[in-house]
Amino acid sequence: MKINRIKELKPLVQTRFLNMYDAKYKNKNGNEKSWMIASRKGYEALADKYFNGKSDEVDAVVIAAFHEESKSLVLVRQFRVPLNDYVYELPAGLVDDNEDCVITIKRELKEETGLDIIKINEQLGSKQLYLSPGMTEESASLVYCTCGGDLSTKYLEEDEDITPILVNRDEAKKLLNKVEKMDIKAFMVLQSFVLFGEEIFTC
Known part of the structure; x- marks a missing residue:
């Protein structure tokens, strides 16, 4: 207990x-x-x-998306105020109250990249992971999916300074070797993509 x-x-x-x-x-x-x-x-x-023992609800979604046409991983380069700089991340966003995470995933990927979900891999990822448990109880659902369409910034909110990027396997390897600010989740997915390619989205 x-x-x-x-x-x-x-x-x-x-x-x-x-x-x-x-x-x-x-x-x-x-x-x-x-x-x-x-x-x-x-x-x-x-x-x-x-x-009172209320269940722990997910706060956000983090999206590991594979763009089928270009055989590329989807990243965003976003300005983050606490860093006072741009950082490479996976597309992500907050879950609204009582919202199904699938709705959040579709909305946030479209908003940040202009891309559309094709299929969510229910066998991969995790429904709840903790982001920085020494400081916060905030949690996120990590989702692997395939997507399609063209990159666009027209759906961004006013305060979002985001550039969506497609990186193929070779470009991912080069990016890992560059001295760039990068979110740890993006780093780990990039590393897996370099090692295993699109298999990480389809296994």
């Missing part, structure tokens, strides 16, 4: 997209300690999860 070590949750900062909490918890020796938690969830939702 799971033991709840968190005894108290105090909101520190509440904003539209990110919240900060001070969590009082018992360490392995039974001593009370504090831990700073960043979360996309509001206080009531997070408290329900910690104290």
Whole structure:
């Protein structure tokens, strides 16, 4: 049976997209300690999860997409304010309240790249992975899929500074060897693509 070590949750900062909490918890020796938690969830939702046993819902989707016509992996190069720079990533986006992840996947891939889903591989990926568990309980569903169409930026929101990119296997290998800022999820999928090619999307 799971033991709840968190005894108290105090909101520190509440904003539209990110919240900060001070969590009082018992360490392995039974001593009370504090831990700073960043979360996309509001206080009531997070408290329900910690104290009332509410199920842990996925916050986002991360999309490993293979473009069938060009035999290429889909990446985006996006400006991220915390880095004050551009970074290579996989297409991704937040799941709306009570939204089916398949709807999120189709919407976010279209919005960030202009491409359309052909097929989602239900045997690969994971329904819930944790992104930085030392800082946040935020989780994402990693999805492998095939897609088609032409790259476009016309569906981007005003504050999104994104360039969609198609990289074939040789280009992926070169990109891995360049000194570029890269998201760890994109790095791992790129590495798998270089090693195994399109098989990682179809096995």
